[in-house]
Amino acid sequence: MIMTDTFYHFRDIRVAETPAPSPRAELHRELGRTLAELNEQVLRLDASDDQLRDYIQQARELKAAMAEQGQRDYGTTLRRLLDGEGTGDDVTDLVDFEILTGKASPLSPPLELWLEGDKVKGRGIFGLAFQGPPGRLHGGVIGLALDILLAKTQDFVEQIGVTGTLKIRYLAGTPLHKPVEFEARLIRMEGRKLICEGSVWVEGQQTVAAEGIWISPRGDYRLKPEYAELEAAIRA
Numbered sequence: 001m002i003m004t005d006t007f008y009h010f011r012d013i014r015v016a017e018t019p020a021p022s023p024r025a026e027l028h029r030e031l032g033r034t035l036a037e038l039n040e041q042v043l044r045l046d047a048s049d050d051q052l053r054d055y056i057q058q059a060r061e062l063k064a065a066m067a068e069q070g071q072r073d074y075g076t077t078l079r080r081l082l083d084g085e086g087t088g089d090d091v092t093d094l095v096d097f098e099i100l101t102g103k104a105s106p107l108s109p110p111l112e113l114w115l116e117g118d119k120v121k122g123r124g125i126f127g128l129a130f131q132g133p134p135g136r137l138h139g140g141v142i143g144l145a146l147d148i149l150l151a152k153t154q155d156f157v158e159q160i161g162v163t164g165t166l167k168i169r170y171l172a173g174t175p176l177h178k179p180v181e182f183e184a185r186l187i188r189m190e191g192r193k194l195i196c197e198g199s200v201w202v203e204g205q206q207t208v209a210a211e212g213i214w215i216s217p218r219g220d221y222r223l224k225p226e227y228a229e230l231e232a233a234i235r236a
């Protein structure tokens, strides 16, 4: 169901999660996916010089046609959300265009993230555009994915902080074109520091391990009341 009479505050926004998308947001997702497919297709495209010139012209015309429509203003959307007057479309406007997770972003596989019990879970299939070593996912892209994944452990707590330290140990290559599973959890909180860990898995084999420290700019981290039972799961 599309909630037209619900208003959202910036603090209600969760990484990679949105309210039910409106028809317009669904179309943006379809456009984003189509452009992502185009991006995969363009890699080492085996076309003649004339065909390439023709594609360049078509791409320029598409870009010019879109430019005529303009773009919704990020600042205005953010302002409405900070005032607690954001619509569902304002939330999807922010979340759906995030790098790697945004369902409407041409730069996303997309990586899907969700909470499951005391864990953050994730899944994505990465194409050639994300390649590092031949046939494998670029280590820096894995770092970006882990930064976003571990940041989502903050869904369990009241504060929103920034990445202080992210340690990554690459155990094995992570292949392209196969489902990649992600998992993260809170380890402990020490005042303004939140310590968490994450891992990456492909076909049951762990390929990456990570540890992170997030820092709350102000205010000590504490669990949201609805996640109070996680206290027992957090190691002392």
Ligand SMILES: CCCCCCCC(=O)SCCNC(=O)CCNC(=O)[C@H](O)C(C)(C)COP(=O)(O)OP(=O)(O)OC[C@H]1O[C@@H](n2cnc3c(N)ncnc32)[C@H](O)[C@@H]1OP(=O)(O)O
Binding pocket: 147, 151, 160, 161, 162, 163, 164, 165, 190, 191, 192, 193, 213, 215, 216, 217
């Ligand atoms: C709101 C939306 C957020 C979206 C985030 C998206 C994810 C990101 O990309 S974040 C961008 C990358 N990260 C950054 O740019 C952070 C840059 N660094 C900073 O701004 C500051 O160094 C900051 C805020 C981390 C810490 O500064 P400050 O508040 O002065 O901390 P400070 O008082 O020195 O230290 C507080 C505690 O944290 C610890 N600490 C400080 N920095 C770090 C760090 N980088 N790593 C680990 N621990 C740290 C200190 O040791 C201290 O611990 P203790 O209380 O045990 O002694």
